[in-house]
Amino acid sequence: MISEDDDPTVLEARIGVGGVRLDKALADAFPGLSRARLQALLAEGAVRRDGEPVAGGSAKATPGLYTVTLPPVAPADPQPEAIPLAVLFEDADLIVVDKPAGMAAHPAPGSETGTLVNALLHHCGDSLSGIGGVARPGIVHRLDKDTSGVMVAAKSDRAHVGLSALFAAHDIERTYIALTRGAPSPARGRIETLIGRSSSDRKKMAVLRSGGRNAITDYVVKAVFGAPARPGAAPMAARVACTLQTGRTHQIRVHLASRGAPILGDPVYGSGSPAAPVRAAMTDAGLKRQALHAAVLGFVHPVTGEALRFETPPPGDMRVLEQKLSQL
Structure with a gap:
């Protein structure tokens, strides 16, 4: 079971059985972290067992209480970029585009720029509503970066809520x-x-x-x-x-x-x-x-x-x- 202590950047989980590779055991114990991410954290000395630092994901895990200290997350602040869009439909509440292959839907590690969100911020300008307190388009569904095709994004809060409900109900x-x-x-x-x-x-x-x-x-x-x-x-x-x-x-x-x-x-x-x-x-x-x-x-x-x-x-x-x- 994963829990968080008073510092939200520190995760802890108890591993009860040893014998498997440490990075695999940690990935099972912390499902929100990839094995590659955990290997990097191990190398940085960010993983401890019963308060003592551990290193080397290839070592065998031993039972104990493991803590993982996560570094502060840089705030996501996508910037407008003048990227051409194939707009199929647009009104005050939503926009439908034909996304090209190679364009990620939103910024993520490895795709911080050149995304659909960056393009929409430039294209929509001041017409975007403040979703979650920040002016940005509402990405309510995704296509893989290398999958092309039709996507819809919300421009207003009411469209964001309504589209999210449609996708949640599979009424699309x-x-x-x-x-x-x-x-x-x-x-x-x-x-x-x-x-x-x-x-x-x-x-x-x-x-x-x-x-x-x-x-x-x-x-x-x-x-x-x-x-x-x-x-x-x-x-x-x-x-x-x-x-x-x-x-x-x-x-x-x-x-x-x-x-x-x-x-x-x-x-x-x-x-x-x-x-x-x-x-x-x-x-x-x-x-x-x-x-x-x-x-x-x-x-x-x-x-x-x-x-x-x-x-x-x-x-x-x-x-x-x-x-x-x-x-x-």
């Missing part, structure tokens, strides 16, 4: 287009699993037998490319439309991979290598990210009650890749 139409290695079987279906942090790599999500959160993806194989290597085998690649019924982290990427059809170009969940002709097509298309595009976003405007629906085609890298796959 969201369909993605993915280009996959092989194809899920059957050609149409529903994937319903529990998704949570992987026990072997805490930076990854995984399908779990217990724990995690319920995740539901409906999918349809729209096209297949490349003859199967043998009768009954999967094609070389496919175009798959995925409709989210829930919105878990990396949900589509994890679900398609769990069906043996990972998204092409996915650096995290794309285990196994595509067939040589598919690899050549990816190279020719210049694909340098997962081939996933948020194509459709539909919802009821939280202020006006108007039914809104936006649809955009995949960007150039995915379109060229699909064209080349169709020639296999």
Whole structure:
């Protein structure tokens, strides 16, 4: 169990059983901290057991009360940046954009600038409301940095509250287009699993037998490319439309991979290598990210009650890749 003492930057947890690597034991005891982060804190002397400093994540853990002292967090203060935006809709309360691949939704370690938030702060200017006491757009859902497609952000407090409620209730139409290695079987279906942090790599999500959160993806194989290597085998690649019924982290990427059809170009969940002709097509298309595009976003405007629906085609890298796959 994690608790905090009087200093909110100090976390403590008791490890009752030793014998495993210390960094792994600490990651299990402090689920809010990644294993890499804990290794850095160990190197900085920020971890103690029963009041004594410990170091070296590869050492075996021993039972005791562990404390982790976190350094002060630098306040997030994103600045406006003149970044072009493909605006699909905008009024006083919200804005809908077609986010390019390579743009993070908001500042985070490794992506402090060049994010959608930075662009929106510049684009919206004084029209932004003071959400949480700070003038900034309300990011109510996210696309992975290297996933392209339609996103909505709130400009007013009332829109922020209303959009958040819609997403929490899954009362949003969201369909993605993915280009996959092989194809899920059957050609149409529903994937319903529990998704949570992987026990072997805490930076990854995984399908779990217990724990995690319920995740539901409906999918349809729209096209297949490349003859199967043998009768009954999967094609070389496919175009798959995925409709989210829930919105878990990396949900589509994890679900398609769990069906043996990972998204092409996915650096995290794309285990196994595509067939040589598919690899050549990816190279020719210049694909340098997962081939996933948020194509459709539909919802009821939280202020006006108007039914809104936006649809955009995949960007150039995915379109060229699909064209080349169709020639296999």
